[in-house]
Amino acid sequence: MELKDIVSVSGVPGLHKIIGKNKVGLIVESLTDQKKFATNARQRVSVLADIAVFTEDGEARLWQVLKSIKALEDGGKTIPGSKAENEEVRAFMAEVLPAYDTEKVYVSDMKKLFSWYQMVKPVLDFEKLGEEETEENAEGTEKTEGTALKKSSDKIIPKNTKTSAPKTAAGAKVKTTTPRKMGS
Structure with missing residues (x-):
């Protein structure tokens, strides 16, 4: 998977x-x-696959962070649980991703990340993790005249397209509803 x-x-x-x-x-x-x-x-x-973690100089893809957690776990480190102290969670995250943005990445996000790792660990093949993204970066983006083909979504995006509202005749009146006057 x-x-x-x-x-x-x-x-x-x-x-x-x-x-x-x-x-x-x-x-x-x-x-x-x-x-x-x-x-x-x-x-x-x-x-x-679309989720990333903020770093001081940009962002790190989730697959990179998960691989780093896996390497630390294989090295004998214990992953903090959902009931762990905030300082313990921050210290482990600093080992996983030393350049993470301390202002944008909250402790609740870190705990969610670690619980996600525990859930995907049995079903995810960590050896193949990130291979498809590196292949896409190696191929780059193909460009043809009038269209741009983006490798990640494989959709053709026309370049010079305008969307406009339907045109009406110059003297056409717009029908509006007005409340009926009641009483004297």
Whole structure:
């Protein structure tokens, strides 16, 4: 499984695997209890492949942070739990990503990141993590006359397109509704 197949749904705890799509959203399955449900248009769905952590000089992709956590865990470090003290969480995050932005990355974000790691650890192949992104960067962005093809989304985006409101005749009146006067 890859990070692009795992999502976080607002208002629903945990992480979920994308199973399919329907008219108004996605069909997802929880990674923890394997319950399936459909998301709706009001729920915000975040794909883990699109998430990054703020650093002092930009941002670090989530796959880079997860690989760093995996390396520390393999080295014998213990990952702080959700009940850990704030200083312990900050110290571990400083080992994981030394250049993280201390003003923008809150302790609650760090705890969520560590709990996400615990959830994806059994299903994620850490050896292949980040390979698809490095291949995309190596290929770059292809450009053709009149269109720009973006590798990450594989959608053609026309360059000189304008969207405008429908035109009406110059003397046409716009119909408005006015309340009827009642009484004397």
